Amino acid sequence: MRLQLLHSRVSSATFSRLFSTAKARPKANHRSPPLSTIEPISKPKPKKYKLPPFYDPFGPRPPPSxxxxxxxxxxxxxxxxxxxxxxxxxxxxxxxPKIQELSSDAMVSSPAASGSAAKVEEKKVEKTAFDVKLEKFDASSKIKVIKEVRAFTNLGLKEAKELVEKAPVLLKQGCTKEEANDIIEKIKAVGGMAVME
The missing domain is CATH 1.20.5 (Single alpha-helices involved in coiled-coils or other helix-helix interfaces)
Structure with a gap:
């Protein structure tokens, strides 16, 4: 209760002192000028550039004749x-350069046109990669065939044996014609039969 009373006295004393000093202040006779006489702060005007009506990356050209x-x-x-x-x-x-137009008629090919196209493809396509296939081998020369298969396939003994026992099987894919002929000759020499595909 005392705190509240003390607080109210201080507040009212401070308020009355401030209020009384505000009344006691003399009023200044200074009046602000009317708004019409104040000059606005001048900003720099933006530069105006004369742009062409359209952009031409090649520069100005003479008018057409x-x-x-x-x-x-x-x-x-x-x-x-x-x-x-x-x-x-x-x-x-x-x-x-001549540009050929594609039409729906050109998409549908006639039998004569497809036959001639097939002949052209047959002439152009020459096989460059060959596969060597082991057809069969003599049972007595099985070990020799396995050794030969290991030589050009880089397989282990077990893998080469399993591969030979699965005959007919592909031994090597994507080799050149000379390499395929060489492999076939070596297998034939040890008692096996291989073919080139």
């Missing part, structure tokens, strides 16, 4: 069918 303008007007007045003919004809005239 009357002949070019009349030609462009005539091309623009053509019908859609005639417009499709202008490009290829100009390319032919100017000796540009």
């Amino acid at each position: 009357d002949k070019v303008i009349s030609l462009a007007d005539r091309i623009a007045s053509l019908s859609p069918d005639e417009l499709r003919q202008v490009g290829p004809y100009l390319r032919e005239k100017l000796r540009g």
Whole structure:
């Protein structure tokens, strides 16, 4: 209770002192000028650049001649069918590269066209990688065949034995013609029969 009373006395004393000093202050006769007389802070004006109406990366060009303008007007007045003919004809005239158009008719191939295409593919395709297949071997020369298989496959004894016992089996894939012939000769020499595929 005492604290509350003391607090109220201090508060009221402080308040009355502040309030009385505020009344006692003399008023200044200074009046602020009207807003119309205050000058605004001047900001620098942004620079205005004169830009061209469109951007041309190649720089300014001379205007087209009357002949070019009349030609462009005539091309623009053509019908859609005639417009499709202008490009290829100009390319032919100017000796540009020929571009072949793809159509749905070209996608469907006739039997004669597919037959001729197959012949062309047969001529171009030459086999460069061959596979060597062990067909069979004599039971008496099994050990020799296993040793020979180990020589060119880099397999262990157990793996080579399992591979030979699975005959007919592929021994080596993707070798050249000379290498395949060499392997076949070696297997034939030890009593086995291998073929090239």
